[in-house]
Amino acid sequence: MSVPEDETIRNLEHALTKAHRERQPPPLEQEWTDRVMWAIRRQEVRTRPVSTRVVLDRFIWQTASAAAALALILTLSLLVMSMIPPRGGISLVAEEVESGSLFLE
Amino acid sequence: MDKYGAPQLHNHSPAGAVSREARPEAMRERSALSDEELIRLVVARDVDLFETLIQRHANHVSRIVSGHVPSEQVPEVAHEVFVKAYTSLGTYAFEQPFPHWLATIAVRTCYDYWRARHKSEVPISALTTDHQNWIDRVRASQSDEEFFELHRQQEAAAVLHWALARLSPENRMVLTLVHLDGHSVREAATLLGWSVVNVKVRAHRARQALRTILLKER
Numbered sequence: 327m328s329v330p331e332d333e334t335i336r337n338l339e340h341a342l343t344k345a346h347r348e349r350q351p352p353p354l355e356q357e358w359t360d361r362v363m364w365a366i367r368r369q370e371v372r373t374r375p376v377s378t379r380v381v382l383d384r385f386i387w388q389t390a391s392a393a394a395a396l397a398l399i400l401t402l403s404l405l406v407m408s409m410i411p412p413r414g415g416i417s418l419v420a421e422e423v424e425s426g427s428l429f430l431e
Numbered sequence: 432m433d434k435y436g437a438p439q440l441h442n443h444s445p446a447g448a449v450s451r452e453a454r455p456e457a458m459r460e461r462s463a464l465s466d467e468e469l470i471r472l473v474v475a476r477d478v479d480l481f482e483t484l485i486q487r488h489a490n491h492v493s494r495i496v497s498g499h500v501p502s503e504q505v506p507e508v509a510h511e512v513f514v515k516a517y518t519s520l521g522t523y524a525f526e527q528p529f530p531h532w533l534a535t536i537a538v539r540t541c542y543d544y545w546r547a548r549h550k551s552e553v554p555i556s557a558l559t560t561d562h563q564n565w566i567d568r569v570r571a572s573q574s575d576e577e578f579f580e581l582h583r584q585q586e587a588a589a590v591l592h593w594a595l596a597r598l599s600p601e602n603r604m605v606l607t608l609v610h611l612d613g614h615s616v617r618e619a620a621t622l623l624g625w626s627v628v629n630v631k632v633r634a635h636r637a638r639q640a641l642r643t644i645l646l647k648e649r
Contacts, residue, residue, distance in 0.1 A: 331646075334571070338645055339610075341569045342594070345587030346611040351497035352505050354489040362513045363482050369514065370478050 466529040474521055481520075484529075485513050491530055492537050499541035499607055501592065508544055512537045538608070538622040545600035562590050566645065594644050602637035609634040610641075 461469070461483040473481045489509070496508045516536050523532055565586035595603050608619040609630070620630040 334569075335642055335645065338566065338569050339641075341587055342591045343611050345591055346498065346607075347613075349497055349502075349588065351490070351493040352502055354493050354506060354509060358506055358510070359482060359485050359489065362485055362510050363479075365510070365514055366481060366517045367478060369518070 467525060470520060470523060470525075470529065473517075481513075481517055488530060488533055492533060495534055495537040496541060498612060499538070499604070500544055504544070508540060509537075512540045515540060535622050535624075538604070539624065542600060542604050542623065545603055549600050558590070558593050562586050562593065565590060594641055597644050598637060598640055601633055602640055605630055605633040606637035606641060610638060 461480060464472075464480075464483070466484065466487070469480050469484050473484070492509050492512050493505055496512065497505045500508050512533070516533055519536070523529070595607070598606065604623060605619060608614045608622060609616060614622070616631050616634060617627055619625075619634070620627045623630065
């Protein structure tokens with residue numbers, strides 16, 4: 327005995343609906359929760375509004391080592407320069423200039 | 432309470448919550464807080480408390496998402512749902528229960544998932560001989576016993592997945608919500624953020640489209 331078309335399609339729809347309603351969703355474990363929280367915390371850090379003071383603090387700390395290195399180089403170079411005696415040529419010229427009369431008589 | 436209401440069991444004893452030995456006291460205190468209290472604290476920048484909300488509603492979201500996307504994609508889509516929920520938590524107005532609000536985000540995220548897949552034109556798998564045989568047996572089944580045995584088989588889920596993959600993302604969402612989940616047109620419209628008329632028209636068209644797809648497999 328053949329089943330009418332309407333009834334067959336209704337049977338099919340009914341079977342599919344029941345299969346859908348009896349589905350077993352996969353369990354979401356603690357590891358999954360940890361991953362979600364990690365993503366949320368990361369996003370929170372990225373989107374958190376930053377105050378000017380924090381930006382300034384961050385800038386100072388980021389540039390502190392470079393500034394210290396530059397200050398050290400400048401100090402050392404000044405120290406080295408002060409320890410080198412003045413060269414003879416320059417002092418002779420200086421003496422000649424100083425000994426000459428300023429006005430022609 | 433409709434299907435998307437939070438199960439009573441999970442309101443005070445979060446399912447899936449793993450007690451952490453390092454801070455069991457803190458966990459107990461968190462569990463005692465209501466959803467509303469937790470949300471207010473999270474919005475006030477206590478991000479860690481959002482974990483309790485996740486643990487409390489993970490099964491609820493997993494159940495909704497598994498009705499719309501393939502089972503292997505459920506963790507990924509549910510992940511996206513909670514990240515979206517956290518991002519828009521400031522807009523939650525406490526006018527509807529939190530599980531309902533979460534259900535709206537879950538359904539819309541699933542819709543976005545199918546729209547993205549539809550745009551990228553992912554190839555649709557073909558129906559195997561086993562699946563075609565299953566369809567023929569369901570059509571021919573005349574006794575209730577035979578029918579109940581058939582809907583439990585794995586082929587049922589595979590055939591449903593195959594048929595839904597042939598629908599547009601819009602038809603697929605409406606058909607799943609209205610015909611498979613059994614939501615009213617108004618509930619489906621609220622979940623999707625569409626007009627009632629739009630959902631009503633789509634529900635009719637989607638059912639016709641599904642019937643055409645199933646009838647072609649003869």
